[in-house]
Amino acid sequence: MKLYAYCLVEDLDALDAATRGISGAAVRLLHIDEFAVLTSNFDDDTVAVTRENALDHAAVVRSVLDRTTPLPFRFGTLVTEQQLRNYISARKPALQTRLTLVRGCVEMSVKIIREHITENNLPAVPGEITSGTSFLEEKRREILGTEANAAEAREISTWLHEQVANLARDEQVTLRSSEKLVVAAAHLVERDKIPQYKETMTIARENRPELHFLLSGPWPPYSFANIELEFKSQFGVS
Amino acid sequence: MSSTFDQIIVGEEWEDSDLSLLETLDHVLNRGIVITGEITISVADIDLVFVGLNVLISSVETAHEVLRKRQPE
Numbered sequence: 001m002k003l004y005a006y007c008l009v010e011d012l013d014a015l016d017a018a019t020r021g022i023s024g025a026a027v028r029l030l031h032i033d034e035f036a037v038l039t040s041n042f043d044d045d046t047v048a049v050t051r052e053n054a055l056d057h058a059a060v061v062r063s064v065l066d067r068t069t070p071l072p073f074r075f076g077t078l079v080t081e082q083q084l085r086n087y088i089s090a091r092k093p094a095l096q097t098r099l100t101l102v103r104g105c106v107e108m109s110v111k112i113i114r115e116h117i118t119e120n121n122l123p124a125v126p127g128e129i130t131s132g133t134s135f136l137e138e139k140r141r142e143i144l145g146t147e148a149n150a151a152e153a154r155e156i157s158t159w160l161h162e163q164v165a166n167l168a169r170d171e172q173v174t175l176r177s178s179e180k181l182v183v184a185a186a187h188l189v190e191r192d193k194i195p196q197y198k199e200t201m202t203i204a205r206e207n208r209p210e211l212h213f214l215l216s217g218p219w220p221p222y223s224f225a226n227i228e229l230e231f232k233s234q235f236g237v238s
Numbered sequence: 239m240s241s242t243f244d245q246i247i248v249g250e251e252w253e254d255s256d257l258s259l260l261e262t263l264d265h266v267l268n269r270g271i272v273i274t275g276e277i278t279i280s281v282a283d284i285d286l287v288f289v290g291l292n293v294l295i296s297s298v299e300t301a302h303e304v305l306r307k308r309q310p311e
Contacts, residue, residue, distance in 0.1 A: 005273065046278045049267070051259060058262045074270035076279040087273045109261065216261045222269035 003030070004047070005077040005084060006038040006060040007070035007220065010099050021060045022053050030081065032088045035095065038064070039084075047076040061220045069102045071095070071225040098225060105169055105188045106218035108197060112156055112183040113212045146178070153177040156211065160185055163204045167197045172223045186223035194218060 004022050012029065015038070019027040025040035038060055047053060054075060061072045079087070088095065153175040160183060161171065168187035176182055189197050198215075205213045 008271065049279050054263050054266050055259070057266050061266075072266070072270040074268075074272050075266040077271070077273055078278075079273050083273065109265070214261075216258070219265055222265040225269065225271050 002042050002045075002078045003039040003081060003084065004042040005073045005079055006040075006057060007064070007072045008035055008037050008088075008095065008099075009064055009068050009070045010035055012036055012064060012068050016063065019060060019063055020056070022047065022056045027060055027063075030084065032085055033092065035088055037084060037088075038070070042078055045078070047078065049075075065106070065218070065220055069099075069105060070220050071098055071102065072220050072222050073225075101170060102188060102221040102224055105190050105221060106194070107221045107223055108187045108189050108194070108215065108217035109219060109223075110160065110183070110185045110187065110201070111181060111214040112160065112185075113180045113214075114152070114156075114182050115180075115210060115212070149182075150175075150177040153182045157183050157185070159208070160204070163200055164189075164197065167193050167200060170224060188221060188224050189218075191218075 004025070006021060006027065015027060015029055019038075021027045021038075021040040022042065025042065027038055027040045029036045030039050040060075057075050061070055064070055154177075157173055157175055161173070164171070164187055168189055170188040172186040174184045176184070187197070194217075201213070201215050205211075
């Protein structure tokens with residue numbers, strides 16, 4: 001019998017008895033040292049990516065968000081109880097550090113898309129290149145276009161950072177200079193600052209009418225729970 | 239430009255929207271603690287293995303594609 005792991009928490013003694021997880025399984029708290037993990041029994045070896053399962057996972061993690069700030073596990077995490085205990089025992093300092101970072105906070109997600117990307121970086125249409133010179137000119141256009149898009153992505157990212165610098169305890173930013181979705185950012189925001197954050201983003205959005213925004217949240221801090229990254233950086237293994 | 243992306247949506251009001259599902263998938267599939275270094279999930283009965291920190295779905299657009307392929311079922 002494996003366990004499906006939803007999230008790790010601190011300062012939580014009991015769950016709502018009605019909490020149900022993947023496939024309707026009862027969710028229980030497994031206490032390990034000073035932590036607790038929300039788990040449910042799981043009979044299979046794989047977890048299907050379905051709408052229902054993804055929403056069930058998200059709902060269980062969200063169910064404790066009003067009482068504490070959980071560290072979510074990635075969807076599909078199946079472990080034995082012993083694996084879970086070994087993991088927590090081996091990474092206790094990193095887990096404590098992460099919980100301290102996210103304590104009292106939620107994640108706000110911002111995605112920014114631009115209307116147009118610089119067309120110079122579009123691939124040349126076959127047949128248009130008739131000589132070595134035109135080939136080189138086309139390559140130059142591609143390089144310039146790519147650089148222009150990358151510069152624009154950096155500018156937008158820097159601008160966004162400046163807007164929320166006083167409101168976000170931490171941030172995770174992904175730049176996608178070759179796509180319309182140019183910036184995907186996650187901000188770790190203290191709960192009592194959410195109204196101010198929303199107001200700030202509303203004003204920011206009005207100041208950049210050429211961009212389009214998707215702001216969602218509050219989320220459990222999915223983007224700030226990656227312990228493995230720290231482990232890899234410290235020990236060179238994943 | 240579609241207006242669906244050009245909005246601010248926060249909290250309970252958007253929980254039933256397609257956009258919220260995509261955002262949920264983006265969070266639960268891409269992020270979070272990885273314990274075993276290998277997580278096996280399946281899409282349409284095809285097993286897909288995550289190794290280490292590699293992720294299958296890296297963007298909202300790709301998540302949307304997964305959903306689109308599942309629609310005929």
